[in-house]
Structure formats: C-alpha cells, structure tokens
Amino acid sequence: MKATIYHNPMCGTSRKTLEILRNEGADVTVVEYLKAPPSRQELERLYERAGISPREGLRAKEPLAEELGLTGEEATDDEILDAMMEHPILIQRPLVETEKGAGLCRPQEEVRKLL
Template sequence: MKATIYHNPKCGTSRKTLDILNEAGADVTVVDYLKNPPAREELQRLYERAGITPREGLRAKEPLAEELGLTAADVSEATILDAMLAHPILIQRPIVETEKGVKLCRPQDEVRQLL
C-alpha cells in the first residue's frame, strides 16, 4: 500500500503516525511540509478528500494563528488557507493519504482507518 504523510519530524503525533505506517509495511512518501509546503490546490484537494474545511485543518493552538486573528469566527476559509500557505506551521499535522482516503491523523491511531 502506498501512503503519503505530510509530516513534521518535531511533532510526536506525526512521528508516531509515521511509525504506524512503517510497521504496517506501507510504501511511505514523507513530505516535510514545513520545508516543502503543498500548493494551494493540493491543500484544498487534501481537505476536500478528508471532508474537512481549512478551519478544521488549522493548527489553532499555534500562537501565530491567534496573532493573525485566524481563530475568529468571521474569518473566511480562503483567508485561513492563504495564511497556511504563507505560514505552513499553521497546517495541522499529520495529514495522511492512501488509496482509501485522506485523514488528519490526530490522534495517531486515526491512520489505521486508512490501512
């Protein structure tokens, strides 16, 4: 099984999710999204396939999200997406894609639904 993980190696949940994929024998492509962020179209596609909005994919606990006013209820999805592209640290992780779908794998055991 092929899998792609949008990964932050400094994140414990992301590392544990990658471990689960490797233990399952998946052929994993690791994308360090902080160094190689997805293009707008790719991020939108991932969220659509996962059935979530950019707001749901926002790392709201990141202080920058509050500083930029992204946690306010009246902020548009497009504005949130623009901020994620400008500041990839705002993208909640890990995002995993397999032929079975896409999930934001928090907690890490969510990835098992994609195996």
C-alpha cells in the same frame, strides 16, 4: 499500500503516525511540509478528500493563528488557506493520504482507518 504523510519530525504525533504506517508495511512518501509545503490546490484537494474544512485543518493552538485573527469565526476559509500558504506551521499535522482516502491523523491511531 502507498501512503503520503505531510510530516513534521519535531511533532510526536506525526512521528508516531509515521511509525504506524511503516510498521503496517506501507510504502510511505514523507513530505516535510515545513520545508516543502503543499500548494494551495493540493491542500484544498486533501481537505476535500478528508471531508474537513480549512478551519478544521488549521493548527489553531499555534500562537500565530490567533495573532493573525484566524481563530475567530469571522476568518474565512480563503483567509485561512492564504495564511497557511504564507506560514505552513499553521497546517495541522499529520495529514495522511492513501488510496482509501485522506485524513488528519490526530490522534495517531486515526491513520489505521486509512490502511
């Protein structure tokens, strides 16, 4: 099975998710999204496929999210996506896509639903 993981090697959950994918024999494409962020259209497509909103895909615990006013209910999906394009650190990780679907794999065991 092919899988793509939007990965941050500094994140323990992301590393554990990648390990699960590899241990399950997935042919994994690793995208270090801080170095090569997805386009806005790609991120919108992934969120739609995962059945989540940009707000659910926001790394709200990142101090920058609060600094930019993205954690309040008044922040729109467009504002959140714009901020993610400018500051990829705001994209919650790990985001995984397989032929079965896409999902935000927090906790890492969530990835098993996509295998």
